[in-house]
Amino acid sequence: MIVEYSFIEHKFTVYHKSVNRSVSLLTYSVFAVIIHNMIIKTENKMIEVLKTFAHNGYQKTSMAKLGDAFCISRQALYKRFRSKELVLDWLVCEINAYALSGMKQALADGSKTMTERIVLGFDCWTGRYVDTLRSSPHSAEIMELGIIVARNIAGDGPTVAEKIRLLIARELVIEGIVVDLAEGERFAFVMYMASKGLTLSVPDRNSYLEKITEMVQTVIRS
Known part of the structure; x- marks a missing residue:
């Protein structure tokens, strides 16, 4: 686990x-x-809550089931969150906090190649959830809900996904892989979209890491 x-x-x-x-x-x-x-x-707790939403789908996920994920009663969960919507908000906030922290730390690791750093960052962002999401028919629904919630939380400011893409873009500029930030942001966006697609298509996390590594290498060398 990567922790800042x-x-x-x-x-x-x-x-x-x-x-x-x-x-x-x-x-x-x-x-x-x-x-x-x-x-x-x-x-x-975050992983268990994600499993619960992914396994049941958002509509059929009850506060009782979410209480089980938190190892507390339904009543105690209501006292803490008041609604299922707020549980999802909490989950998205936690996932995004880990993602941003993990990407920062991965990109700062000078002992690794640029490809290795970006791949490690993407693994912290989405890779480690692939097995959970791919085991559920509701993975696409939960991912899209997460994107919507993240945008609502960000308001007029940048989303965590946008912040992460900017981090990647800046690192690409520093390493001399791209000529300017605009080109770096285009590269980072391509990587981001590829990562989203892989999350919903590969069979497991190992396959995700293999494919995301190939993709990053291709984009950086293009």
Whole structure:
């Protein structure tokens, strides 16, 4: 799992300036473990909720079934989210947060080739959900709903998908693969559309990674 620890590092830096170094290091270690465990638990819930929507379809997914995914009662889930629509909003927000964080960290990994970095980023974005989505006849419906919700959440601002494509475009410019940001954005959009298509067509995650790698290599070399 790829996790961005900038939030933890920021807290540590602030704390480090105000207290004894040995104490701050201990506090940082404990704090990092707590946050890491919270991230793992959130991701596990996120995957279970996605499985529930994908397995049943949006219309037939009940709050009781979603409560099972969260390992809480239907009543407790209503107290937290109030409606199925808000559960879907939460799911999209969590998936997008992981996607943006994962792509940033993948693109920053200077030990890998440009193709490897982009592929790793796409795996964080959509690849890791392929097996869940491909096991369901409702995968296209859930993906389209996710895109609509993401646009509604973004409002007048850029969606997470647009932010990720811009990250890729900038990295392509930095690496000298494209001449300017406009060309980089065109390349990134082609990759994005190919990734969407693969998510709904390949049989499993391994096939997705194989095909997305071929596609990225082709686009970069074109």
